[in-house]
Amino acid sequence: MQSNVTEIASDIYRISTFHPDYGIQFNQFLIKDAQPFLMHTGFKKMFSTTREAVASIIDPTKLRWIGFSHFEPDECGALNEWLGIAPQAQALGSFVGAMVMLNDFADRAPRVLKDGEVLSIGQHRLRFLSTPQVPHGWDAGLYFDETTRTLLCSDLFFQPGDPEPLTESDITGRAKEAIVGGLTGPMAKDMPYTPYTDSTLRRLAALAPTTLATMHGSSFHGDGQKAILDLATILKELLSKSDG
Numbered sequence: 001m002q003s004n005v006t007e008i009a010s011d012i013y014r015i016s017t018f019h020p021d022y023g024i025q026f027n028q029f030l031i032k033d034a035q036p037f038l039m040h041t042g043f044k045k046m047f048s049t050t051r052e053a054v055a056s057i058i059d060p061t062k063l064r065w066i067g068f069s070h071f072e073p074d075e076c077g078a079l080n081e082w083l084g085i086a087p088q089a090q091a092l093g094s095f096v097g098a099m100v101m102l103n104d105f106a107d108r109a110p111r112v113l114k115d116g117e118v119l120s121i122g123q124h125r126l127r128f129l130s131t132p133q134v135p136h137g138w139d140a141g142l143y144f145d146e147t148t149r150t151l152l153c154s155d156l157f158f159q160p161g162d163p164e165p166l167t168e169s170d171i172t173g174r175a176k177e178a179i180v181g182g183l184t185g186p187m188a189k190d191m192p193y194t195p196y197t198d199s200t201l202r203r204l205a206a207l208a209p210t211t212l213a214t215m216h217g218s219s220f221h222g223d224g225q226k227a228i229l230d231l232a233t234i235l236k237e238l239l240s241k242s243d244g
């Protein structure tokens with residue numbers, strides 16, 4: 001397996017690895033700055049591939065922060081491998097993420113971020129947003145880079161296959177197709193529609209991102225606010241009704 005590296009916003013590098021067994025991309029995002037930040041570690045079994053890609057951008061032993069949305073192996077499976085090679089590296093997480101998972105799982109104590117807290121890593125300012133159950137997981141959170149207006153949006157806007165790194169065309173239509181297709185497949189019900197889903201998406205839209213850094217599929221450059229509001233409408237239509 002090999003990763004493709006693309007700069008999708010100033011000093012934000014998308015590291016994309018297509019996994020043929022899953023038929024989807026697993027994308028990490030490295031922000032190159034005084035305190036380098038990696039969004040998602042990728043699978044433990046893909047660590048050497050991801051490390052090689054990171055090494056094409058920075059010295060991987062200098063990694064400082066490891067962020068991810070929720071506790072799943074594609075998000076943080078290689079966390080301890082990264083903590084092992086980068087002595088200053090530390091995982092970031094929500095209070096729930098630390099209390100329920102990371103305090104036990106991580107080989108080094110994590111740093112807990114409060115909802116809305118801003119982490120300055122040099123030129124880039126990352127705002128942490130606690131987003132329980134969006135896209136899924138009690139511990140879920142997302143990061144918004146205020147410097148480039150990039151939302152690191154994890155599994156939101158999921159698209160299967162091995163599409164282009166960055167698109168300016170209709171990402172919401174592609175995401176809808178994937179959600180509709182997923183409803184009848186073996187991986188259905190990945191995203192719960194809760195009393196907080198719509199308000200969480202509206203809060204993300206209000207950030208007015210210009211880049212959406214998607215974990216599976218193409219990233220998007222354009223009107224992120226509209227894309228998120230459209231996604232909120234689609235999720236309400238497709239997921240909010242009980243199937244009895």
Ligand SMILES: [Fe+2]
Pocket residue numbers: 070072136155
């Ligand atoms: Fe996930």
Ligand SMILES: [Fe+2]
Pocket residue numbers: 074075154155215216
């Ligand atoms: Fe994911």
